[in-house]
Amino acid sequence: MNSENAPLSPSSKPLLRALKGEAVWPPPIWLMRQAGRYLPEFRAMRDKADFLTRCMTPDMAEELTLQPIRRYGMDGAILFSDILILPWAMGQSLEFIEGRGPVLGAIRSAADLQRLDPKRVLEATAPVRETLSRLSKSLPEVTTLLGFAGSPFTVACYMVEGGGSRDFAATRQMMQTEPMLFDRLIETLTVSTAEMLCGQIEAGAEAVMLFDSWAGILPPTAFRRYVIEPTRQIVRHIREKHPGTPIIGFPRLGGIMVREYAEQTGVNTLALDTVADPAQIAELVPEITLQGNLDPMALFSGGEAMIREAKAIRDALKGRPHVFNLGHGVMQHTPPENVGALVDAVRAV
Numbered sequence: 012m013n014s015e016n017a018p019l020s021p022s023s024k025p026l027l028r029a030l031k032g033e034a035v036w037p038p039p040i041w042l043m044r045q046a047g048r049y050l051p052e053f054r055a056m057r058d059k060a061d062f063l064t065r066c067m068t069p070d071m072a073e074e075l076t077l078q079p080i081r082r083y084g085m086d087g088a089i090l091f092s093d094i095l096i097l098p099w100a101m102g103q104s105l106e107f108i109e110g111r112g113p114v115l116g117a118i119r120s121a122a123d124l125q126r127l128d129p130k131r132v133l134e135a136t137a138p139v140r141e142t143l144s145r146l147s148k149s150l151p152e153v154t155t156l157l158g159f160a161g162s163p164f165t166v167a168c169y170m171v172e173g174g175g176s177r178d179f180a181a182t183r184q185m186m187q188t189e190p191m192l193f194d195r196l197i198e199t200l201t202v203s204t205a206e207m208l209c210g211q212i213e214a215g216a217e218a219v220m221l222f223d224s225w226a227g228i229l230p231p232t233a234f235r236r237y238v239i240e241p242t243r244q245i246v247r248h249i250r251e252k253h254p255g256t257p258i259i260g261f262p263r264l265g266g267i268m269v270r271e272y273a274e275q276t277g278v279n280t281l282a283l284d285t286v287a288d289p290a291q292i293a294e295l296v297p298e299i300t301l302q303g304n305l306d307p308m309a310l311f312s313g314g315e316a317m318i319r320e321a322k323a324i325r326d327a328l329k330g331r332p333h334v335f336n337l338g339h340g341v342m343q344h345t346p347p348e349n350v351g352a353l354v355d356a357v358r359a360v
């Protein structure tokens with residue numbers, strides 16, 4: 012067999028190479044929430060089934076994962092699922108309500124926590140692994156398949172609050188008044204998240220991402236205890252079983268604390284939020300891969316300003332391992348053509 016039709020080795024995937032620490036130029040690109048309501052083909056599927064059904068039906072989840080790959084040829088395909096699948100799999104009630112977001116049966120006491128059953132997780136998430144295993148066959152050869160989970164702290168925020176919140180007051184109060192209960196919740200989530208991510212890797216995920224969307228609401232001592240330490244444990248557990256699989260950490264709005272996070276958790280890649288200055292962070296953290304961090308509003312608005320901002324980020328990180336992405340998810344009414352223009356701009360050399 013000559014080299015032209017030899018099967019591609021994993022290292023010929025630009026995103027995987029960048030996640031493993033190589034400065035690939037131009038940087039590979041994928042976007043958080045690239046499968047979403049801004050795509051007409053996504054909205055068409057939405058009328059067919061509720062969100063949980065779409066996540067837990069391999070046919071649908073596979074199709075939804077593939078939609079942005081077909082349209083834009085992204086370098087990464089992120090599994091269509093949600094961070095709240097984990098509490099749901101443990102037995103917490105979960106509903107996604109139009110215009111309101113997720114609604115869960117709030118965990119406020121030891122008895123509430125006791126009712127959850129982490130032993131159910133493996134079986135309840137079997138369809139997710141089936142989706143990944145189908146995707147590893149249906150994706151283009153150059154595309155990297157990404158699994159993910161929420162980080163224990165962010166998932167705990169939704170579990171305690173019973174949904175989204177402006178300030179997650181009930182969660183922060185539980186940390187103060189019932190630290191043993193909150194610690195137990197975090198420990199339960201840490202173990203289950205590590206196991207779930209290993210399962211995703213065994214089913215075909217080539218890298219995994221930990222979303223810690225609310226890390227930035229914590230003071231430093233709590234950030235170390237509830238963000239850095241659980242992440243470190245999850246990374247250690249995954250490394251023991253799957254030493255070569257890259258792990259992306261996203262401690263959103265972590266500010267200067269991202270330095271300790273990058274030094275101490277062992278993640279391969281630090282995902283930057285919209286507020287982070289890429290050049291400054293590059294100075295601050297060890298030589299790991301950086302991911303990010305265009306403002307989703309720049310993508311929403313498009314035009315020359317978007318292209319200028321995207322190129323400034325790309326050029327600021329030139330020479331260093333970088334994965335182009337947003338600083339947070341794609342906004343709901345983003346014009347799909349702006350996403351195409353962004354991909355072209357990032358790839359134009």
Ligand SMILES: Cc1c2[nH]c(c1CCC(=O)O)Cc1[nH]c(c(CCC(=O)O)c1C)Cc1[nH]c(c(CCC(=O)O)c1C)Cc1[nH]c(c(C)c1CCC(=O)O)C2
Nearest residue numbers: 043044045046062089090091092093094112113222224340
């Ligand atoms: C906090 C959080 C959640 N989910 C997620 C986070 C972390 C990232 C972040 O900070 O945004 C992560 C997530 N959610 C979803 C994905 C799938 C893959 C992708 O990025 O394309 C991923 C990686 C699908 C989704 N998750 C959700 C949708 C929309 C539901 C629908 O289409 O009916 C999608 C496509 C619902 C969801 N899920 C969640 C909320 C708060 C909501 C409601 C808000 C909203 O509707 O946008 C919890």
